[in-house]
Amino acid sequence: MRPEASLPPVVPQAGHFGDEASRQDAAHLGMWIFIASEVMLFTALFTAYAFYRYAYPDAFHQGRLHMEVGLGTLNTYVLVTSSILVALAISAVRAGRDLRAGGLLLGALALGVVFLFIKGAEYTQHAHDGALPGAWYDFEAFSMPGASLFFTLYWVMTGVHAVHVLVGMGVLSTLAVRALSGHFSVAYHTPLELGGMYWHLVDIVWLFLWPLLYLA
């Protein structure tokens, strides 16, 4: 390495973050990394899905015939709508309308409850049919090789997703309370943006689960 006389010196700054903008940058970057990590979590499940779909093409093709396509599609609309409400809440805060933002967040939260309710109805139906995961699989109408694996993956994938919905609802309710009590402002609403990103992730994962399990 050649010595460079004109090299500008590096001078650390005194505070933790230079200013609010770099603070927000850090928070957003951290959230993106977390989301990347979550994507890899689901990637393991999607890999398992691809692996067994390749091994049992017939069972995975017929599996969807035993799904409640109507309820699954309805749930897709519910979740996408709730994501839109969160996005609207963020723009409401940016416009300085905290109450409106809080209301929108509560609306998104309610749609999360609707989603889980519909999911629960589906689970009940499958349990009634005996389409339970693994050892408890006892669904006479669909008993070819690989059939139980299809339903096992269905339960595991939607189950892990439902846990994320629950966590997301916890986040949304905290954010709603904070928005209603005026914690956010035009200048400061980073937590709302981060929570929104997480909720969109939950939404997007479902947008992949829906075609794989109900349509394909």
Add this chain to the structure above:
Amino acid sequence: MSFEVAEPAMPREHYLNARRGAWSWLTTHDHKRIGVMFLVALLCTFLLGGMFALALRLELLTPGETVMGRLAYNRAFTLHGVIMVWLFLIPSIPTTFGNFLLPLMIGARDVAFPRLNLASFYLFVVGAVMTVWAILEGGVDTGWTFYTPYSTATGTDVLPVLMGVFVVGFSTILSGLNFITTVHTMRAPGMGWMRLPLFVWAIYGTSIIQVLATPVLGMVLLLVALERVVGVGLFDPARGGDPLLYQHLFWFYSHPAVYIMILPGMGVISEAVSAFCRKNPISYRVLVWSTVGIAFVGFLTWGHHMFVSGQSVLGAGTFSILSMLVAIFTALKIFTWTSTMYRGSIWMCTPFTYVLGFIFLLFFGGMSGVAVAVTSADLHWHDTYFVVAHFHFIMVGASLMAFLAGLHYWFPKMFGRCYPEGLGVGTAVLIIFGFITTFLPQFLLGNMGMPRRYADYPEHFQPLHVASTAGASLLGFGFLIIAAYLGWSLRHGRVAGRNPWGSRGYEWHSDSPPPEANFHEPPVFPYRPHDYSRPDLQPEVGHAA
């Protein structure tokens, strides 16, 4: 010409005494204190894992039953493996030196998310306690890889261990997330990417692997847990599942995990080689890009663990070639370090002794890695002591050498005192000698056909097993000496002063030990990292000489 060098004084206020009491430690957000707490926790796990290693070697001293039965032996090697891999090697350098030094090296006040950093520590402690308790209580005998279908069928209590490792995985992800964000957003103004110290690059590459690979492990552990609780059957051939899928998902994490262990070590070595040869790295860029290369290619080599598990010839061949690519990047590093040493002003102190040990073990272990990456040769060596010796050389030996090099190099930085240098070098030689004596015979044993995970063996293997056990005892003895003199030095060591090594590393611009805010006044880093070519910019004279 001689100078009267005044004996350096301990800084009056530093991060260790700025606040007092146990509570101030347990609730601290200071990255330096969190690094020290991680160090203490990891030394405990290392002690535990090491004790079980010695127990294993004792059992293998004679053929037949020596000190424990077969089930106890299976449990002991599981405990040794799980603790050493997940509770020591993976977090070892990033959580201790990474935490302590990364902000100092980039001129920051702290990591980007100090509270999250503390959360990582507590998650680690909770996960570690769960894991250790579960192994001792439930007596898991699966080995550290939890291969299905054995792990789903064994009568021992696997579930809590899986959950413990799962929680530790969370801690790993959060630490990685924190470090990546810190490097991106907290660099001091003027510090471009090509002015980052090499250790920071290494931690950065490691963090990316941690964030992207660990969740896959988390999910696969969860699936094994579900398999045990509700019998989901995803890995159970009786229900149409395939155990091979487990191996694919497991090694997708656990092979890159090897680079989680070794990359930070390579970062430490890059720092130490320049510091103790008083010379700029021959090529900073080669060291940076080979780090990035290893982090990337490391994701694409997992299949080489499954050459005998049932894999297409094309798949095995592809994984074989990709695995050899890692050796090329590693060789680039070794050539860069050794050519940096060439005509350098070498200071044979303790950290540098470990550097030499590191390079030897990495080279030898790496070459044996290329050997087992050849599919035809691997058929002979698979699941023998050859593989055990290979991964102990490269992932244990090399990581451990780097850890010890870092521990000695930065001990004065962390605690403000020097350790007895002569004793340090002597112990380093003992440790390196002990390590080679332990594992070199295992290469020979493996080549002769000694399978791994067996408590018993035919009599003609005994001389090599005795040699291996003797080496392990030397190692254990060496670690006791290190513990003794470092413990003594904490209180009674000579005061180090700001920069006892005369190093050009940015972290030495701060006091040793650093103040709570890292720097009293904003310092100026007037040269590139590891730049020893500008004597006019020399900030401090080394006192340790």
